Amino acid sequence: MAEVEMYKRTPIEQDLFVRRSKETMRGQVMMFSLMIFMTLVSFTFVVAYQQGVEGFTKYLVIPVLFLFAAVQVGLQLYYFMHMKDKGHGVPQMFMFTGVVFAFLIPLTFVTIVWW
Amino acid sequence: MSSVAQKRGFGAALWDWMTTVDHKKIGILYLIGGGFFFVVGGIEAMIIRLQLLKPNNDLVSAGLFNDLITMHGTTMIFLAAMPILFGFMNYIMPLQIGARDVAFPFINSLGFWMFFLGGVFLNVSWFFGQVPDAGWTSYASLSLASPGHGIDFYAIGLQIAGGGTLMGGINFLVTIINMRAPGMTYMRMPLFTWTTFVASAMILFAFPPLTVGLFFLTFDRMFDANFFDHQMGGNTIIWEHIFWIFGHPEVYILILPAFGIFSEIFSIFSRKRLFGYPAMVFATVLIGFLGFMVWAHHMFTVGLGPTANAIFAVATMAIAVPTGVKIFNWLLTIWGGSISVTTPMLYALGFIPSFVMGGVTGVMQGAAPLDYQLHDSYFIVAHFHYVIVGGVVLAILAGVHLYWPKMFGTMLSETLGKITFVFFFVGFHCTFLIQHWLGFWGMPRRVWTYMDGQGWNTANMISSFGALLMAIGVIVLVINIIMTTVKNVRVGNDPWGDGRTLEWAIPSPPPFYNFTQTPLVRGLDTVWIEKQEGNATGLTFAEPVTDIHMPHGSIIPFFMSVGLFIAGFGAMFHQETSWGLPLLIFGLAWTFVAMAMRSLKDDLGYHVTKEEIQRDVNNASKGGQN
CATH class of the missing domain: 1.20.5 (Single alpha-helices involved in coiled-coils or other helix-helix interfaces)
Structure with missing residues (x-):
């Protein structure tokens, strides 16, 4: 358990590793942007409701917030806590x-x- | 320690046991702790039966009788049955999956000490003269009204012990998921490992509700909260829901490992592969899942409404299906086998009719309309003793005989074992069979005494006589254990001669690192397969002899538990004394300091070298015989 083993990747493995890392990174950044975007939308909804913008009743705002919250939890678990792996x-x-x-x-x- | 005998002082031995993180030693500690509380609960049971021996008896007062039934139930469930099963799980399960220890040895030790000190906390109530007296279910209105500190002991003691159990359960889950030997797929795991797995998963989901419920009760009684006080906007029924959301899975947590032990026994002593192994696994998982869907059948008479009662009645009866699958699989395992009726096998054969009787009365109570008649009568007492004694306790006694040679390297006397079985089995049926009729005849449960001339006298006398027989059986077992220990005739790897799983291919007792080399598992009952193919050792190794990494022992788990033990007293007395609150803070601070010590001090363990292992192997091949 404690002994450390050095293992050298072959060039092909290294290539694959780099490609995978890039893909992962791209996914992470995309999901992160998406989550920020959803947070902004959520805040906008609440502000719109408070300002009394027509159509933004609480029967629209509350379900949408819950929906976004559920999606955020899912993204958090699957992308950032690696449940998709x-x-x-x-x-x-x-x-x-x-x-x-x-x-x-x-x-x-x-x-x-x-x- | 190695197989080289060392002379040590008592203090050194005590220190060794208190600091151990070895799953085998912790297993034995669980057995000793559970065995102690089993005796305590048994003495309480004997006093209960003595009190009910004849009408208008006044051996104990009504208040003391309530103390006795409460402590008997609580002790037997939480402090005897579960810890003893935990002992077997701890000792046997890692051996069965080819692991060197559980996943978290430190937490394993912490779990034991929390169980033990929680149990001691609960029983200290006897010395205060203020004992829990609201029944083991401790329904809220009654338990809130109970004067003195009795229920406080219940709430805090079970909180500490329950924390230990939850840790143990998580530990077993991680061990089984992560530490199986190469080749040990899920569908090659012995059934005792499977039932440990499912029972641990049930602990994971069932104990948090208990924790929440006990905290509510603690806050209501000691910190002026009103969770269960309907006058202050609380809800007294919610305790019953919370308790049974935990409590029903709890009884399956008890019975599933018992099923596992019996599955091993049927297979070993019929010299056959377990019939319908995949179906057995599926039935175990299904029972585990359905166990969470039936809690309200304990509350049919509360007035949940006909819809709820009907749905929970149907769900309850559904559990009879996977249980029936198991019963038939056991019968078909025996069928056509080369049967040897040893003591464990005798218990297993006695278990089937006993448990089926308890199961059938369970389905009777599952029918909600009939339950209105049976509720709170002695029929209920008869039912749950049939499943718990007829299932769990028989399994524990069978397990003690089956695994004693593996754990201590000596064989319990078969003759005395069979005498124990006869006394216990006859006594058990004598005690509880007649109680079904006592229920039909109208005797309510939890009564202190009863009037003459109601036709209950003879039945109660028979019942008390049966309890005496059970006590004799247990005493014979104790004599058996003492005699065996004194004689000290050592046995070899597989004293039963027909071991099928990995634990029977290593020395009895195993060396502290269990396996000299991690074994390779080639199928279900891997040792049996190896022996059939002419490999007398029963093991194929997956690796050469290498250094083994082992964890260091630690006294910190004990100190963490002591801190909680002290904090419990602080919480209990903080309202009436000035030192209560400081004591509570001191106890918690003690625990946190111990936790900080654990976190800040790196302990990387040590290595057992190849040379030491080789020396042990050479020594072992000289001594011991089959």
Whole structure:
């Protein structure tokens, strides 16, 4: 475990590594811009609502904010916390199981359980 | 330590056990701790049965009786059954997957010490004379109204112990996901490892609700919060929901490892591959998932409404399907096998009818209309003792006999083992079978005493007599353990002769690094496969002998737990004394300092050299016989 092993990449591996890194970097930057953009849109929505711009009722603004929030969480998890990469199947399974429980149990409370 | 015997003082040995991070030693610590609390809970049970022996008995007062039933239930579930199963998981699971230790040895030690000191905290209540008395479920209105510090001991003690359990569960998950030997795919894992995996996943999801519920209770009772006080806008029913969202998975956390132990036993002593292995795995996972979907069946009579009752009734009955799959697979594993009826096998054979009876009464209670009749009667008491004693405790006793040679290198006496089984098994049915009828005849559970002339006298006497038989069985087991330890006849790698999984291919007890070389797993029951192909050692190695990296022991986990133990007393007394709050802060600060010490001091462990390993191998080949 503790012993350090030096491993030299072949030129082909190095090429592949560089290409992959570039792709990853491009993805990260794109997603980051997208997230900034969505944040700006969200703030704009709220300001528009506060200024009383016609059409920006709270029935539009609140769902849109929730939608953007959900997308942001997804992007955060998949791009910046690497859930889209290989080897994350088990954490994903546990997270989704937790999401299912966290959704189903409160759903029971608000639908079928009287008190 | 190596197989070279060393003379050491008591202090050195104590220090060794308190600082150990070896999963095998921690497993044994769990067994000792759990065994101790099992005896405590057993004594409480004997006093309960003595009190109910005859009508109008006044052996104990009504208040003390409430203390006894509460502590019996709490102790047996949280401090006896779970830790003992944790002991087996800790000891056996890493061996079964070919690992050298669990993923986080330090956290493993912390988990044990938190369980143990939490359990001690709970039982210290006896010395204060203020004992939890609201039942092991501790329903909120009753537990909020309970005077004295009894329920405070319950809330804080379980909080500390529960934290340890959660850590243990996460540790097992990471170990199984990350540390399987080469070739050990998920579908080649022995069933005990699978059930450990699913039970650990259930701990991961079930214990946080308990933590939240206990914190609510702690805040309500000790810090003037009003989560459960309906007069202040709280909701007293929410405790029941939170408790059972945890509590129902909890009973499956108990029974699944028991299923795992029995699956190993059926396979070993029928000398057959487990019948329908993929179906067994699938059934285990399904039971684990469905366990979270049925909590409200404990609350049918609360008045959740017919829709909720109907849905939860159907969900409950659905669990009978994967459980039935398991029962039939076990039966078909035995069928046509070359059966040897050893003590563990005897427990396994006794388990099937006992557990099925408990399961059937469970489905009866799952029918919501019938549950209105059965609720809070002795029928319920009979049911859950049939599943927990008939399932979990039989598995624990079977596991003790099965794994004793692996853990201690000596074989428990088969004769005494069978005597234990007969006393315990007969006593168990004698105690609890009649309680079904007591329920039908109208005896409510948790009553301190009962009037003469209701037709309950004989049945209660039979029940108490059965409890005596069970106690005799346990005493015979203790005698057996003492005799075996004194005789100290060493056994070889595979004392049962038919071991199928990796733990049976290494010395008994294994060296502290478990495997001289990481094994290569070539299929389900890999040791059996190797032996069938003429490889008498049962192992094919995946690597040459190399230096092994091992973690250092540490006393810090013990100190972290002590800090929480002290903080618990501070929280409990902070309202009535001036020293309570400083003590609470001191205890937490103590824990944080211990955590900082752990974080700031790098401990990179050490290496066991090739030469030492080779020397151990040479020594081992001289001693021990099959």
